[in-house]
Amino acid sequence: MQNIIKTVNLKKLYTTEEVETTALDDIQIEIKKGEFVAIMGPSGCGKSTLLNIIGLLDNPDSGEYHFIDHEVAKFSERQRSQLRKGNIGFVFQSFNLIDELTCYENVELPLLYLKIPSDERKRRVEEVLTRMNIMHRKDHFPQQLSGGQQQRVAIARAIVARPSVILADEPTGNLDSANGEEVMRLLEELNNEGTTIVMVTHSPHDANYAHRIINLFDGKVVTENIKEQFHV
Amino acid sequence: MLKNYFKIAFRGFAKHKLTFFINLFGLALGLWVAMLIGLWVQDELSMNRDFKDIDQVYRVMGHQRYGDEIYTFASTPGVLAKELKEVQPEVELATTFTWMEKNLFVQEDTRVKLEGFYAEPDYLHILQYELLHGDREKILTEKSNIVLTKEAAIKLFGRTDVLGEELVMKDDTVRSFYVQAVLETLPSNSTWKFEYILPYQVTFDHPNNEWMRRWDSNGPNTLVRLRPNTNAEAFSEGIAGFVKERYENSNVTLIAYPQKELYLRGKFVDGKQQGGRIEYVRLFSIIGIFVLLIACINFMNLSTAKSQKRAKEVGVRKVVGAENSSLIFQFLSESLILTFIASLFALLLVIITMPVFNELTGKTLSIPYSEGGFWLYLLIIILFTGTVAGSYPAFYLSATKVVAVFKNNMKAGKNVVWARKGLVLAQFILATTLIVSTVVIYQQINYALQKDLGYVKEQLLTMPLEGQIGANFNAFKTRLEQHPEIKSVSRSTHNLLGRNSNTGGVSWEGKDPNFTALFEIMFVDYGFIETVGMKLVKGEDFNINKGADSLQGAIINEKAYQLITQGNPDATSFSLYDEERNITGVVADFHFQSVHENMEPVIFLLGPDYAGQGFIRLNTANIQNTLASIENIAAEINPDFPFQYSFMDDNYARMYSEDVRLRDLAKYFSILTILISCLGLLGLSAHIAEQKTKEIGIRKVLGASTLSILNVINKEFLIIVLISIAIGSGMAYWFMQDWLSGYAYSIEFEWWFIPLAAMVILSIAYMTVTLQSFRAARVNPVNSLKTE
Structure with a gap:
């Protein structure tokens, strides 16, 4: 199957006044369209840095990064932003909903930036909210919802623009086990429908949902476990 | 979106x-x-700009050299306008107009004092005030004409359609005038607030005003409208010697200055336009x-x-x-x-x-x-x-x-913290500058108001000598002096509140023929020096018992005495308009202008008949009763005129109304600036307190007291405020030195202005910040650390 993400000798350094830290060192990974990949590793191993680069939020210092058909390692912020729009959906550990916007408005936001006409927006927002089983709370503000509900809104926002890739950063980290389970099932469902999912997690249980686990340690890929597809 | x-x-x-x-x-x-x-x-x-064709309108003014300085006056010879119009082809219209004066007008039972002036017919063609009634072409062409404003017409007649109506003006004579035009309410953005205009010919032909017909005297103003496309600069240069060509000894150099600029840029220093409003x-x-x-x-x-x-x-x-x-x-x-x-x-x-x-x-x-x-x-x-x-x-x-x-x-980022501090710094620099400046302006105005003027302005009443009081002054004086609480009474041509009449025609033995000094001339009655409380350094006041000594003598001030005795310490006389005058007295220098101006040489001459300003020295604890007595006597002698008076200390203070305005505005702006700055400080310290929640929590766990925590937050701001005080004081010093240089007599910029302002600012800033930091300092560390 076609690679949607491919990195070659990817390197990222963080430099402060006195210390230079190698965050990512010679990373080579390939992720195919429709795959569900988990990235694991201890704190500080470079997971978030990798996710930033994969998510087109940051550039590597050297190496190549192919996203779909583009070599994007040298893209400007503007170019990255253009490519990101509609192609990548993000799910965060702390949900990152905008407090001043209702659930509906939070989900609508990516479509506004894509300049989708309002009728179409309404249809699509309602569709994903219904799917996420959160339609009845659409006019509520994030603080009025439980953690599980907030994460469902966040997932709705991530998928409303129908991206080909979803990047999830510890999506169950702030949830109890029941809500966590529900979120993982939703991600699995989306993957089954063809969306590529790249997830950073500390939880072996969550990682089990993935087809493949990439283990990072000190900025390097140490192992890649290709698993049989199974459910707990 | x-x-x-x-x-x-x-x-x-x-x-x-x-x-x-x-x-x-x-x-x-x-x-x-x-x-x-x-x-x-x-x-x-x-x-003064909203007039038709105002770009073509010019005020003709004169530079005059006295001593080392060039003075610029708007007063010109009373025959200048007419001659300019006749001789200079560029001049399309020209008018002479006089100073503003108050006169009593009577219409049947209505008696009203109105303010107005004399002008030639071209006046209302050059400055086209809107006409309510009347024909502009015929205005002021006859000596019996009068133009009223709408308000004046209503005051006199109770209506505005008063063309052809008669009214009587009472000054030293009684004359009738017929209303020829009524002007619309004058525009609010015009400074010349008159209620009537009379034909210039009326004052020009007056027997006392023979000087208006001569080229060696300056008094009225001259306004011209130049033909379209005239090169005004060339015109101005062309008329420079216009007066000298007609009076050889004149030291007047004419200029044509744009009328529309006069209000904002009307100040001249040494012959050059400089500053102004x-x-x-x-x-x-x-x-x-x-x-x-x-x-x-x-x-x-x-x-x-x-x-x-x-x-x-x-x-x-x-x-x-x-x-x-x-x-x-x-x-x-x-x-x-x-x-x-x-x-x-x-x-x-x-x-x-x-x-x-x-x-x-x-x-x-x-x-x-x-x-x-x-x-x-x-x-x-x-x-x-x-x-x-x-x-x-x-x-x-x-x-x-x-x-x-x-x-x-x-x-x-860190740069933002710096930027933020920079912003607070800028605010407090401004606040300091304004506060220190306010203190300086306050001090200077107080200094001006309390300065020893060389005469005693307190309990000195002054009044215009109109109608019968002018004619029967001595009777009035005698009646007043019988009052136990009135010490003395005299009169003068001069109100001691600014230049009035002056001359360069003074010479003395040993004088450099190329040197001319400007002497203020004051015609006074007997006892004037004593009444206003000036100090005689030499000689004596004019005395009725001295006869010709007083009549042909002169009292001068120290400035004048210094000039006259410069080359000859024993000089006892000088000549004025080629007439020899003995110096019969010398008074200490005194201020007859605001302290913006230097004290200038003055000559007092005995000339009671010219003197229209009465001065009454009171010595009383009961002002109201004494005033009532003066009013009764005035009403008896002069029933036609309302009793008008003012006190010299009030009049003097009024000379500083612009400065007082500046002071009050600076004061209010300082308060506002401080208020707005503190609003900013309040918000910012709330934020800093919030940001430092963790630090404060840790410090408290380690045993810090509330006070020491306060210091953590307050210190940051106090340093900024202190720096801004230093910079702001410097700026205020610089601005205020410049402002004070506009005064001939001024205070020194005192060192204590700065700590005074600093204390005000620091205490307000400290209280503002403490409002926030105190709250932060009292939070239980258990709560603040849990949130991290």
Whole structure:
């Protein structure tokens, strides 16, 4: 199957006044369209840095990064932003909903930036909210919802623009086990429908949902476990 | 999308009420001041300019050299206008017009004192005041004509359709005039506030005014309208020697100066235009912009202080597809919405405070609701303020690095903290500058008001000697002096409140023929020196028992004495207009102008018949009763005229009304600036206290006292405030030295002005910050550390 993400000798350094830290060192990974990949590793191993680069939020210092058909390692912020729009959906550990916007408005936001006409927006927002089983709370503000509900809104926002890739950063980290389970099932469902999912997690249980686990340690890929597809 | 921005904005306002209030209040104050100053500046800039063809209208003035200095006077020979029109082809219209004077007018039972002047027929063609009734072509052509303003007509007749009606003017004679035209209410942006105009020929032909027909005397003003496309500069140069060509000994060099510039740029120093009212216009424009900037700075400060809260939103928006430009647009529209709301409050404030502001500035301003220009100006101010206030937060926030969005720790960079401190610094520099300046202006005005003037201005009553009092002054004087609480009575041509009559025609033994000094001439009655309380250094006051000694003698001041005895220490006389005068007395120098001006040489001559200003020295604890007695005596002798008087100390203080205005405005601006700055400080310290929650928690766990915690937060601000005091004081020193140099007699910039202002600012700033830091310092560390 076609690679949607491919990195070659990817390197990222963080430099402060006195210390230079190698965050990512010679990373080579390939992720195919429709795959569900988990990235694991201890704190500080470079997971978030990798996710930033994969998510087109940051550039590597050297190496190549192919996203779909583009070599994007040298893209400007503007170019990255253009490519990101509609192609990548993000799910965060702390949900990152905008407090001043209702659930509906939070989900609508990516479509506004894509300049989708309002009728179409309404249809699509309602569709994903219904799917996420959160339609009845659409006019509520994030603080009025439980953690599980907030994460469902966040997932709705991530998928409303129908991206080909979803990047999830510890999506169950702030949830109890029941809500966590529900979120993982939703991600699995989306993957089954063809969306590529790249997830950073500390939880072996969550990682089990993935087809493949990439283990990072000190900025390097140490192992890649290709698993049989199974459910707990 | 715009709807989305509006929603975010309004929900944000509702959520962060303190920030919203501080921003709104601060911006509203800033806009309020900017609007008031804007209206004032607009009014100043339009002063005396709203006349047809005003660009062609020129005032003919004269430079005169005395000693080392060139003085510039608007007074010209009374025959100049006519001659200019006849001789100079560029002159299309020309008029002489006199100074403003008050006269009593009688119409049947109505007696009214009106203020007005004499002018030639061209006057109302050059300055085309709007006519309510009458024919402009015929105005002032006959000696029996009078032009009234609408208000004067109503005062006299109770109506305005009064063409051809007779009214009587009473001065030293009684004359009838017939109303020939009625003018519309004079425009409010015109400084020349008259109620009537009489034909110049009336005063020109008066037997006392023979001097008006001569080229060696200057008195009335001359106004001309040049033909279209005339090169005014060439014209001005062309008429430079016009007076000298007609009177060989003249030291007058004529210039033609644009009439429309005279109000704002009418001050001449040594023959060159320099400063004038335009300086105040500039000063207040700068203050207006400063106050507005300070309000903008608050907004920037608070917005960036709240950036941590907004950073998450920015990160999320970027992740879901926002570009920098759309974020900048979002934040700018937010500040514009806020500025718009603030401007509504500001407008309301302007409406409420307009009467007070008018009193403060001596104007009659109003909001020109029907003028598009005003709304355009308002729109520009809103756009400017909103954009300036929103620009920094917009560019700063939109540049938030989105990579941190995963780590949930988006923070303001170090440079921003510095920028923020810089903004507070700028505010307090301004506040200090204004406060120190206010203190200096206060001191200087107090100094001017309390300065020993060389005569005793307290309990010195002065009154115009009109009608029968003028004619029977000695009877009046005798009656008054019988009153036990009236010490003495005399009269003079001079009111001691500014230049009146002066001459360069004084010479003495050993005088350099090329040197001319300007001497003020005061005609006085017997006992004048004693009545006003001047100090005689030599000789004696004019005395009726001395006969010819007094009549042919002169009393001079020390400045005059120094000049006359320069080459000859034993000199006892000088010559005035080629007539020898013995010096019979020398008085200590005294101020007959404001302390902006130097004390100048003065010659007193005995000339009671010219003296129209009475002076009465009181010595009483009961002013009211004494005044009543004077009024009774005046009414007996002079039943036609209302009793009018004033006290010299009040008159003297009135000379500083512009300075007092400046002082009051500076005072109010200082208060406002401090208020707005403290609003900013309040918001900012709330934020810093919030940011330092963890640090404070840890310090408390380690045993820090509340006081030492207070210092953690307060220290940061106090250092900034101290630095701004240092810089602000320096700026104030610089500005005030310049301002004080406009006074011939001024205070020194005292060192204690600075600690005084510093103490005021520091204590206000300290209280403001403590309000916040005290709360932070008292939080239980268990709570503050748990949230981390």
